[in-house]
Amino acid sequence: MFASSTQRNFWMFKDESDVSNARLSANLKYIASKGKNMAFHQRESYFLSALEEKILMMSCEYQLRDFCRKFQPPMPRCVVGTALHYLKRFYVNNSVMDYPPKEILVTCVYLACKVEEFNVSMDQFVGNLKGDREKAAAIILSNELLLMQQLDYQLTAHNPFRPLEGLMIDMKTRFPNVNSPERLRPGIDEFLEQVFYTDAILIYSPSQIALAAIIHSASTSKENVDEYITQILFAEDQKRLSNLIEAVKKIRVMVRNVQVPQREMVKSLEKKLALCCNPDNIHRSHFYNEIVSTESNDESLERHIRSAAMKGSRLLKNS
Amino acid sequence: MDDQTCPKCKTTKYRNPAMVLMVNACGHALCESCVELLFAKGSGSCPECKIPLRRNNFRVQLFEDAGVDKEVDIRKRILKEFNKRQEDFPTLREYNDYLEQVETIIFNLVYDIDTTNTNKLIDNYKKENKDIIQRNKNRQSQEEMELEELLESEKIQQKEKAELYVNAELEEKKQKHKAREKLIDELMFSDADAKSIVASHVQATAAIAKDQSKLIASGPPAPAVVKSNKFSSGVQIGLRGSQSSFLPIPKQEDLPLYSYTATVFDYNGPTPPAIEMLGQLNYFANIRAASAAERAGGYTEALSCCRALQEAMGGLFYCPQSSHKTTVAMVAEEVDDMEIT
Numbered sequence: 001m002f003a004s005s006t007q008r009n010f011w012m013f014k015d016e017s018d019v020s021n022a023r024l025s026a027n028l029k030y031i032a033s034k035g036k037n038m039a040f041h042q043r044e045s046y047f048l049s050a051l052e053e054k055i056l057m058m059s060c061e062y063q064l065r066d067f068c069r070k071f072q073p074p075m076p077r078c079v080v081g082t083a084l085h086y087l088k089r090f091y092v093n094n095s096v097m098d099y100p101p102k103e104i105l106v107t108c109v110y111l112a113c114k115v116e117e118f119n120v121s122m123d124q125f126v127g128n129l130k131g132d133r134e135k136a137a138a139i140i141l142s143n144e145l146l147l148m149q150q151l152d153y154q155l156t157a158h159n160p161f162r163p164l165e166g167l168m169i170d171m172k173t174r175f176p177n178v179n180s181p182e183r184l185r186p187g188i189d190e191f192l193e194q195v196f197y198t199d200a201i202l203i204y205s206p207s208q209i210a211l212a213a214i215i216h217s218a219s220t221s222k223e224n225v226d227e228y229i230t231q232i233l234f235a236e237d238q239k240r241l242s243n244l245i246e247a248v249k250k251i252r253v254m255v256r257n258v259q260v261p262q263r264e265m266v267k268s269l270e271k272k273l274a275l276c277c278n279p280d281n282i283h284r285s286h287f288y289n290e291i292v293s294t295e296s297n298d299e300s301l302e303r304h305i306r307s308a309a310m311k312g313s314r315l316l317k318n319s
Numbered sequence: 320m321d322d323q324t325c326p327k328c329k330t331t332k333y334r335n336p337a338m339v340l341m342v343n344a345c346g347h348a349l350c351e352s353c354v355e356l357l358f359a360k361g362s363g364s365c366p367e368c369k370i371p372l373r374r375n376n377f378r379v380q381l382f383e384d385a386g387v388d389k390e391v392d393i394r395k396r397i398l399k400e401f402n403k404r405q406e407d408f409p410t411l412r413e414y415n416d417y418l419e420q421v422e423t424i425i426f427n428l429v430y431d432i433d434t435t436n437t438n439k440l441i442d443n444y445k446k447e448n449k450d451i452i453q454r455n456k457n458r459q460s461q462e463e464m465e466l467e468e469l470l471e472s473e474k475i476q477q478k479e480k481a482e483l484y485v486n487a488e489l490e491e492k493k494q495k496h497k498a499r500e501k502l503i504d505e506l507m508f509s510d511a512d513a514k515s516i517v518a519s520h521v522q523a524t525a526a527i528a529k530d531q532s533k534l535i536a537s538g539p540p541a542p543a544v545v546k547s548n549k550f551s552s553g554v555q556i557g558l559r560g561s562q563s564s565f566l567p568i569p570k571q572e573d574l575p576l577y578s579y580t581a582t583v584f585d586y587n588g589p590t591p592p593a594i595e596m597l598g599q600l601n602y603f604a605n606i607r608a609a610s611a612a613e614r615a616g617g618y619t620e621a622l623s624c625c626r627a628l629q630e631a632m633g634g635l636f637y638c639p640q641s642s643h644k645t646t647v648a649m650v651a652e653e654v655d656d657m658e659i660t
Contacts, residue, residue: 002634003587014641022645092643158630166591166631169624172605205634207588240636247639 002205006154011089012202016254019199022092024050030095034278047276052269053096058259059266060101061087061197068109071128076118077192081159083112084196090150092202097277099146106136107143115155160192163207167214175228187217191255198254204247211244212251325350327357327366341377345370346389346429348380390429397425400445402455498524588635591628597621602628 002008013019027050035043048056061084068080086108091101106129113120122140126133148155171181191213195201200209211229218225230241324333325340327349340348347367349357354377357366364371382388401421408414427437445452502520506513592600598621606620 001584001586001629002637003585008634008637009642010644012640012642014639018641018643022643025645093645162627163631163633166627166629169602169605169627170631173600173602203639205587205637207631207634208637210631211635243638244635247637 002158002207005156005158006152007156007158008205010152010154013199015203016199019092019202020050020054023053026091026093026095027053027097030098030278034097034276048095048097048269048272052272053091055261055265056096056101056269056273057087057091058197058261060105062260063102064105064109065193065196067105067128073120073124075113076116077161078159079109079112079116079118081161081196082116082157083108085157085159085201086112086147086151086155088199088202090147093150097273099281100277103139103143103282104147107140107147110140111144111147111155112157115157158206160195160201160206160210160213164188164192164210164213167207167210171214171225171228175225181214184214184217184221184223187220188213191216194255194258195251197258198251200251200254204251208244208247209251212248215248216252216255325353327353340380340385342380342385342388343372343377344389344392345372346385348385349377386429390425393428394425397421397428397441399456400441400452402452402459403448404455407451407455494527495524498527586629586633587637588632591625591632594621594625597624597628 013022027048031043031047035047038046064083064087065080068075068083087105090099090104090108110122110125112118113125122137123133126136126140129136168181192209195209195213204212214225215229229244325338325348338350338352340350341354342348343365345365345368347365349366378388378392380388382391398421401417401424403417405411405414408417424437424440427433498520502516505511505516505520509516592602597603602624603620606624609618609620
């Protein structure tokens with residue numbers, strides 16, 4: 001249950017500024033360790049700022065969503081939700097420059113498949129990726145332990161989908177005045193999709209998010225579920241009601257403020273990332289372009305050359 | 320399988336798997352017949368490396384790889400001389416350096432690297448440390464003797480125990496025999512009822528059996544001759560700190576009995592209806608019914624319904640708070656700062 005889970009006890013934040021502080025400190029730590037010899041403004045232009053990292057993360061999350069949508073066999077929602085949980089948690093503690101997000105992305109999905117008991121063999125999994133499959137398998141397997149370690153081995157993620165189902169059942173049973181809650185489903189699904197691009201899952205409990213989804217969808221289709229909430233759910237505890245209303249309001253605001261990052265901006269940021277990223281943690285930097293190939297041939301060629309140079313420098317370092 | 324071919328006669332090993340390889344001081348193998356042949360001629364040199372050999376330098380090969388045998392021999396020989404122990408060195412580092420020196424010497428001798436210098440080193444060492452070597456040799460031989468004594472005493476004890484058991488068994492048999500004879504005698508000569516005689520006999524044998532088992536369970540009686548471990552003047556014989564004293568067995572304390580307390584769930588939300596009430600409250604109308612196969616396995620709709628409801632209600636009262644490690648650390652720092660100022 002959520003109330004006694006590790007999610008509540010170790011991975012929750014107070015509000016959005018809290019989350020961004022954590023990300024900022026990870027960012028600064030990386031910059032401090034890698035940019036010791038640089039002047040201050042040089043650092044700014046060379047490394048990614050926390051805001052830029054956030055934009056990159058968003059585009060990453062969209063890519064994850066697309067990857068899972070095209071996945072064969074069809075992937076259930078909870079796997080996607082868990083994978084996004086892991087991605088967010090990983091990058092709260094680590095900077096985007098430190099570990100390449102696309103490698104971590106695939107590893108998150110793979111781990112989520114295992115944890116949510118959606119049985120996919122490695123061959124099936126890398127069959128959904130473009131490019132060299134063996135390399136992909138090697139990358140995923142080598143990153144898996146790292147990912148688990150950064151998650152503190154706390155792998156159970158509570159998603160809002162089951163609370164949603166519970167609330168629907170409850171509504172149908174105890175509040176038959178509302179006609180066909182099933183009509184609310186499309187709105188709910190859309191809301192839940194959007195909520196995963198925010199930090200709401202790191203701040204609020206999954207049942208609160210599910211309730212926010214129901215309220216949002218109800219208001220857009222001009223239904224009123226307030227009676228259900230006040231009379232049936234919170235019949236015993238009226239004061240907690242205000243707390244819940246506040247939470248729901250904030251979640252809806254967060255979802256409303258979701259902005260899809262623009263493509264050019266993302267591309268330029270990715271270029272910047274390729275320059276300032278940590279070469280020790282990249283296994284084959286030219287590989288992960290092929291997961292979602294949005295770049296032109298010139299850029300991928302440039303990246304090929306760059307990766308070869310990095311590999312060469314790494315070899316020299318090791319010998 | 321071992322090196323199947325003797326390097327000299329090559330064929331003989333195939334034909335005779337019982338042939339045994341002998342190894343010499345330079346590490347090369349020769350089968351028994353070849354060894355005899357070699358020394359029958361009178362000259363003794365290894366067919367491979369031409370080192371002059373003596374007949375008694377040939378030992379039966381213990382290890383599959385002749386090289387290992389050679390090393391084992393060299394090691395034994397050297398360690399007779401280099402027998403210092405950790406107590407002889409003031410620091411651990413010096414002891415380790417000494418050990419490394421020994422290993423280097425052995426390595427050099429095994430692989431024939433720089434043998435002349437190595438031998439010189441050995442001789443020098445012998446000269447310098449003559450008395451220490453002697454003392455260690457004596458200590459070793461003493462220890463060996465003491466170990467042997469211990470082993471002996473253990474063996475004797477075991478023998479005595481075995482004897483006791485054998486005796487006890489013999490006694491039992493005799494008693495049974497006597498009892499049976501007694502029964503037959505009574506049946507023949509006494510006037511009482513046959514059944515009652517048999518019954519009393521059965522009781523008697525049962526009682527005897529119980530006594531016997533008690534005797535054996537309590538262990539054999541202590542040996543009549545106790546080995547004294549002290550001289551009459553009070554000085555202890557043999558090794559100090561012999562293994563006769565063990566720690567006492569810890570006693571079982573009487574702890575309070577376990578009593579079951581039901582676990583209490585804190586949902587942090589409105590309480591969901593109990594699983595028993597779900598049917599009455601008509602929840603199942605809104606849930607997919609369990610198929611016959613699922614119900615046979617023990618699944619009922621109540622289970623999934625209850626779980627969904629619990630998850631839905633759980634956490635609704637949750638207030639956002641920081642539980643992540645970075646924020647907790649930061650808060651702790653702030654508290655510290657506040658306390659200091």
